[in-house]
Amino acid sequence: ADRAEEAAKQNKDVILVRVETNPSDFHGMAASNGILTMKGGLTSHAAIVARQIGKACVVGSERGEVMIDEENRELRGNGIIVKEGDLITIDGIDGSIYALELPTRPAGLTIEMAKILQWADEFAKLRVIANADKPDQFRTAIEFGAQGIGLTRTEHMFFDNLDIVQEMILARTETERQAAVDKLEPLQQADFEGLFEAAEGKPITIRLIDPPLHEFLSNEVELLTEIYESRLKGKTKDNLKEQYEMLEQVRLMKEQNPMLGLRGCRLGITMPIVTEMQSKAIFRAAAKVKKLGKEV
Numbered sequence: 001a002d003r004a005e006e007a008a009k010q011n012k013d014v015i016l017v018r019v020e021t022n023p024s025d026f027h028g029m030a031a032s033n034g035i036l037t038m039k040g041g042l043t044s045h046a047a048i049v050a051r052q053i054g055k056a057c058v059v060g061s062e063r064g065e066v067m068i069d070e071e072n073r074e075l076r077g078n079g080i081i082v083k084e085g086d087l088i089t090i091d092g093i094d095g096s097i098y099a100l101e102l103p104t105r106p107a108g109l110t111i112e113m114a115k116i117l118q119w120a121d122e123f124a125k126l127r128v129i130a131n132a133d134k135p136d137q138f139r140t141a142i143e144f145g146a147q148g149i150g151l152t153r154t155e156h157m158f159f160d161n162l163d164i165v166q167e168m169i170l171a172r173t174e175t176e177r178q179a180a181v182d183k184l185e186p187l188q189q190a191d192f193e194g195l196f197e198a199a200e201g202k203p204i205t206i207r208l209i210d211p212p213l214h215e216f217l218s219n220e221v222e223l224l225t226e227i228y229e230s231r232l233k234g235k236t237k238d239n240l241k242e243q244y245e246m247l248e249q250v251r252l253m254k255e256q257n258p259m260l261g262l263r264g265c266r267l268g269i270t271m272p273i274v275t276e277m278q279s280k281a282i283f284r285a286a287a288k289v290k291k292l293g294k295e296v
Contacts, residue, residue, distance in 0.1 A: 023216075029046070034055055047059050064097075132152060149202070168180035193285040197294060224247070
C-alpha cells in the first residue's frame, strides 16, 4: 500500500495487488486506480471499500487460478508472470485480468439502468442511501440516485492522517495524547465540513470511531519481520526503538476476538478524549456550514 501511494504521488497509474487487504491498506487503495486481491468475495474488505470509494476491483483471483506472490511481487496465471511495474488492466464488471494496457473508462450508469431507476423512483416508498466518508464519494453516490448517507465511517478519515493517529495511540502521557488529538480535530472538522456541503441538506448518519485501535498500527508479523531483518543487518535495539514500542502496543492490544473487544462505545468509554474530539468537530463543522447559508 505504501508503494502504491508513493507511485501515485509520482503521477503513475497504479493497481494495488495484494493477497487480501485490511484497514491499514486504505491509503494505498485510495491512491490507486484499481484493486486486485487473490482472496475475498463480494463482502470482503477490498470489495466493500472499493465500492465505497469508486474504484475498479477484482477479488478472489485464486478462483480463476491467478495467484499473487507478495514476497516476490509477482502475479501468476495462465502461464504468464507479471512483475511489479508491468502493465495490467482489470475489469471490475466481469473480473477479467489482462496482462496489457487497455483503454478504460470510469464506471457509470447505462441508459437502461438509468431508465430502470427512474421507473423505480416513481413508485418507491423507501429511500436509497449510501455509505460515504468523503465529499467526492457522496457526490458520486448522489449521481447514482442516493438520497443521503446511511453510514459515514469516521475511522476511514483517520487513515489519511495515520501518523498522527499512531502518535495518539502510542502516547505515554495524557499530555502527549491531547497534543495528538488537538492535531486531529481540525482535520476531522474539515472532513465533516466537506460532507455537509456536499450533502446540501440531505441526511447524514455519522458513526464515531469503531474499530479497535490496533487496526491503526502495523501488523505484528510485519513488525517482527522488519525488526529481525534490521537486527540481521546489524542494527541494535536502540536503533529500532520506535518499532519495538509499536510492537509492544500491538501485543498489549491483541484480542482473542477483536469483533467483540475494545471497540465502538467501549473504546469511547475507555478513551473519551477521542469521542469528545469527534463530537466537537461535527458540531463545529455543522455550525460553520450553516453560517454559510447552507442547510445541514
